[in-house]
Amino acid sequence: MTKYIMALDAGTTSNRCILFNKKGEICSVAQKEFTQIFPKPGWVEHNAKEIWSTIMGVAVEAMSNLNIRADDVAGIGITNQRETTVVWDKITGEPVYNAIVWQCRRTSKFCDELKQAGYEDMVKEKTGLLIDAYFSATKLKWILDNVEGAREKADKGELLFGTIDTWIIWKLTNGKVHVTDYSNASRTMLYNINTLEWDKEILELLDIPENMLPEVKPSSEIYGYCDSNYLGGSIPISGAAGDQQASLFGQTCFQKGDAKNTYGTGAFLLMNTGEKPVYSTHGLVTTIAWGLDGKINYALEGSIFVAGSAIQWLRDELRILDSAADSEYMATRVPDTNDCYVVPAFTGLGAPYWDQYARGAIVGITRGVNKYHIIRATVESLAYLSYDVLEVMEKDSGAKMKTLKVDGGASQNDFLMQFQADLLNVKVQRPKFVETTALGAAYLAGLAVGYWENLDDIKQNWELSREFIPSLSEEEIQNKIKRWRKAVTYSLSWADK
Numbered sequence: 490m491t492k493y494i495m496a497l498d499a500g501t502t503s504n505r506c507i508l509f510n511k512k513g514e515i516c517s518v519a520q521k522e523f524t525q526i527f528p529k530p531g532w533v534e535h536n537a538k539e540i541w542s543t544i545m546g547v548a549v550e551a552m553s554n555l556n557i558r559a560d561d562v563a564g565i566g567i568t569n570q571r572e573t574t575v576v577w578d579k580i581t582g583e584p585v586y587n588a589i590v591w592q593c594r595r596t597s598k599f600c601d602e603l604k605q606a607g608y609e610d611m612v613k614e615k616t617g618l619l620i621d622a623y624f625s626a627t628k629l630k631w632i633l634d635n636v637e638g639a640r641e642k643a644d645k646g647e648l649l650f651g652t653i654d655t656w657i658i659w660k661l662t663n664g665k666v667h668v669t670d671y672s673n674a675s676r677t678m679l680y681n682i683n684t685l686e687w688d689k690e691i692l693e694l695l696d697i698p699e700n701m702l703p704e705v706k707p708s709s710e711i712y713g714y715c716d717s718n719y720l721g722g723s724i725p726i727s728g729a730a731g732d733q734q735a736s737l738f739g740q741t742c743f744q745k746g747d748a749k750n751t752y753g754t755g756a757f758l759l760m761n762t763g764e765k766p767v768y769s770t771h772g773l774v775t776t777i778a779w780g781l782d783g784k785i786n787y788a789l790e791g792s793i794f795v796a797g798s799a800i801q802w803l804r805d806e807l808r809i810l811d812s813a814a815d816s817e818y819m820a821t822r823v824p825d826t827n828d829c830y831v832v833p834a835f836t837g838l839g840a841p842y843w844d845q846y847a848r849g850a851i852v853g854i855t856r857g858v859n860k861y862h863i864i865r866a867t868v869e870s871l872a873y874l875s876y877d878v879l880e881v882m883e884k885d886s887g888a889k890m891k892t893l894k895v896d897g898g899a900s901q902n903d904f905l906m907q908f909q910a911d912l913l914n915v916k917v918q919r920p921k922f923v924e925t926t927a928l929g930a931a932y933l934a935g936l937a938v939g940y941w942e943n944l945d946d947i948k949q950n951w952e953l954s955r956e957f958i959p960s961l962s963e964e965e966i967q968n969k970i971k972r973w974r975k976a977v978t979y980s981l982s983w984a985d986k
């Protein structure tokens with residue numbers, strides 16, 4: 490039997506390659522950060538060619554760490570920052586513009602116009618999403634409308650669109666395969682999650698030619714083979730999913746009602762809702778979790794735009810931390826936040842507020858508030874934002890959550906995880922392998938090539954590392970939430986429209 494499955498995890502700030510064995514254990518990791526481009530306030534871009542070269546670099550490095558050949562890799566699974574939009578020339582392979590990143594707010598005004606024109610219900614019903622600059626659709630339209638010559642070329646069928654999964658698969662196959670999976674398609678705001686097709690009405694509304702869109706495939710299937718020039722052999726590319734859906738899969742949240750929260754750059758709380766879409770009335774989005782074995786699995790999602798990046802802000806901008814990991818020790822230097830609250834709404838607020846114009850706020854500063862209080866309040870804000878999402882998720886799904894599985898970089902922070910368990914009044918479970926995003930992509934790829942036989946085979950691999958047990962009374966929780974909600978009001982509608 491071939492020894493490994495390769496996961497290529499194309500994240501927002503770095504690309505990673507992990508080689509897993511059958512037990513889901515990490516055998517080799519390589520990671521590289523890439524450039525974040527901020528051309529204007531609120532705008533975020535990546536160089537798509539740099540994403541490709543770093544992903545190749547880490548793939549080669551991870552293989553050479555183990556001194557293995559392409560024959561030792563049974564399949565490649567791709568997982569990626571979602572929504573981020575790339576448009577490139579079909580013939581030359583050159584991107585016509587930088588990738589516009591999910592965090593980028595440049596199309597906020599246009600989204601407002603769509604809402605004012607009354608398209609919200611139609612878009613929600615068809616795509617499961619709210620109209621927001623976060624999703625790919627208006628980013629793609631922006632490129633067509635603003636990059637010289639792009640619209641003409643697109644109309645002539647000379648340009649291709651893709652999210653990062655599509656771009657990487659297209660590059661790996663030397664331009665032979667132009668596909669995406671259901672989970673990524675469901676983040677574009679162009680895909681009808683009920684009929685499972687690109688939605689003609691929305692494409693017409695945004696003036697996007699359908700011929701530039703990728704074919705939508707299941708999340709576990711051989712899409713093509715990697716060109717042998719890249720990794721020394723033609724390995725099947727056999728799985729793909731957006732990173733948050735991949736981590737839901739990697740956490741083995743296969744049953745309706747299973748949920749996980751990933752604390753990475755942003756935080757994303759997803760609950761598996763089974764084979765039927767559940768629509769939120771409280772600002773969550775309905776998304777496709779994965780397409781597998783001829784079935785579609787849906788999820789409810791609460792997207793929090795800023796989570797771990799608030800800790801990076803303490804480190805890089807305020808410079809009151811040497812490392813993100815130090816936030817735990819520093820937060821526990823004080824017994825509480827001294828009634829200080831940090832609302833890290835740096836790029837607006839996502840679920841359940843959806844305020845594109847919200848901005849960060851530090852409130853409750855008195856003469857006695859010191860840097861430890863601010864650090865603690867920032868760490869706690871990740872838990873408060875997750876509380877806001879979980880509260881409405883329980884309402885929308887009608888399910889009371891008993892345990893929450895966690896992962897992502899900031900889930901390593903024990904103080905944060907305990908505070909999260911306290912606030913939510915649920916058990917928080919952190920697995921032994923927290924690289925669940927890559928693991929989910931590996932599982933999807935491995936299932937398609939028979940490396941793992943079925944979901945039971947995979948389920949055995951999930952192992953608990955630490956469980957955090959809630960310890961606050963309901964009254965204490967509600968007092969804290971009341972103060973937090975008051976703090977949030979100061980950040981809302983701050984930026985000029």
Ligand SMILES: Nc1ncnc2c1ncn2[C@@H]1O[C@H](COP(=O)(O)OP(=O)(O)O)[C@@H](O)[C@H]1O
Nearest residue numbers: 500753754797798800801813814897898899902
């Ligand atoms: N111990 C920690 N406490 C709090 N935040 C942390 C800790 N370790 C890492 N982080 C944060 O987690 C994020 C990185 O997590 P990761 O899952 O790698 O993110 P992504 O996949 O979005 O790049 C960073 O924003 C970092 O600030």
Ligand SMILES: O=P(O)(O)OC[C@H](O)CO
Nearest residue numbers: 500501570571753754755
């Ligand atoms: O790169 P991450 O892990 O912060 O994930 C980004 C999300 O996919 C954006 O929707």
